[in-house]
Amino acid sequence: MLAPHRDSADLTDSLDLQPLPGGLDWDGRIAYLDRDGVLNVGSEFYINTPDEVVLLPEAAESVGRLRRAGFRIVVVTNQSPLGRGHWDHENLAAIHARLREMLLELDSDAHLDLVLYSPYAPWEGAWARKPHPGMLEAGRQLLDAAADGTDFDALRLKFDDEWSNRPDESTSVMVGDRGVDMAAAHTFGVTGLRCDPDIGLSGVVDSILGGAA
Ligand SMILES: [Mg+2]
Numbered sequence: 001m002l003a004p005h006r007d008s009a010d011l012t013d014s015l016d017l018q019p020l021p022g023g024l025d026w027d028g029r030i031a032y033l034d035r036d037g038v039l040n041v042g043s044e045f046y047i048n049t050p051d052e053v054v055l056l057p058e059a060a061e062s063v064g065r066l067r068r069a070g071f072r073i074v075v076v077t078n079q080s081p082l083g084r085g086h087w088d089h090e091n092l093a094a095i096h097a098r099l100r101e102m103l104l105e106l107d108s109d110a111h112l113d114l115v116l117y118s119p120y121a122p123w124e125g126a127w128a129r130k131p132h133p134g135m136l137e138a139g140r141q142l143l144d145a146a147a148d149g150t151d152f153d154a155l156r157l158k159f160d161d162e163w164s165n166r167p168d169e170s171t172s173v174m175v176g177d178r179g180v181d182m183a184a185a186h187t188f189g190v191t192g193l194r195c196d197p198d199i200g201l202s203g204v205v206d207s208i209l210g211g212a213a
Contacts, residue, residue: 001159002126004135007096007115014152015142021068021109026147030172031066032136032190035077037177037197040099046081050098056200064107069209074139075115078130083121092117114139127159131183134159136174140167173208175201
């Protein structure tokens with residue numbers, strides 16, 4: 001199994017969730033977010049250093065609005081430069097640390113609850129690489145385990161056909177700028193919203209929140 005990877009931790013290390021803004025109880029809603037073209041400006045040559053992270057307009061405020069409305073945030077990003085040998089996991093961790101820092105500078109509620117990535121090259125056919133939904137499957141199980149107080153030492157994530165009794169994803173959402181994001185959303189069973197890569201998350205956040213928040 002070519003499993004998803006998790007930013008700065010092993011996949012099934014225990015996950016400490018930060019409280020939602022205003023002490024909201026979490027009702028299970030997750031906003032699964034692609035990274036490039038949703039939170040930050042993407043590039044056909046990849047984002048290769050922390051200095052290349054440029055937030056899209058109102059990305060931070062949009063993440064903050066989602067969390068203030070009760071969503072938890074799971075980033076699910078394909079990172080084939082790892083599988084292609086361009087750079088290593090430590091470099092990606094530095095890129096994500098910068099992304100987190102920039103988001104929180106602009107909106108103190110813009111916390112990313114979990115960042116998952118697929119390091120695999122396209123030809124590896126990984127279930128964890130979009131258009132497959134492995135990262136979304138892992139994200140749901142990790143957040144639910146953290147919220148339920150599950151013993152992470154005993155946690156075994158399930159993927160694809162081996163995972164039955166899946167929780168309802170009808171109030172969650174997946175935002176991405178490409179067809180592979182929408183395909184992953186469809187296979188996983190969550191509503192997919194495609195955003196303009198030049199606008200990103202802020203272009204669809206009103207439709208997620210129904211204009212109410
Ligand atoms: Mg993208």
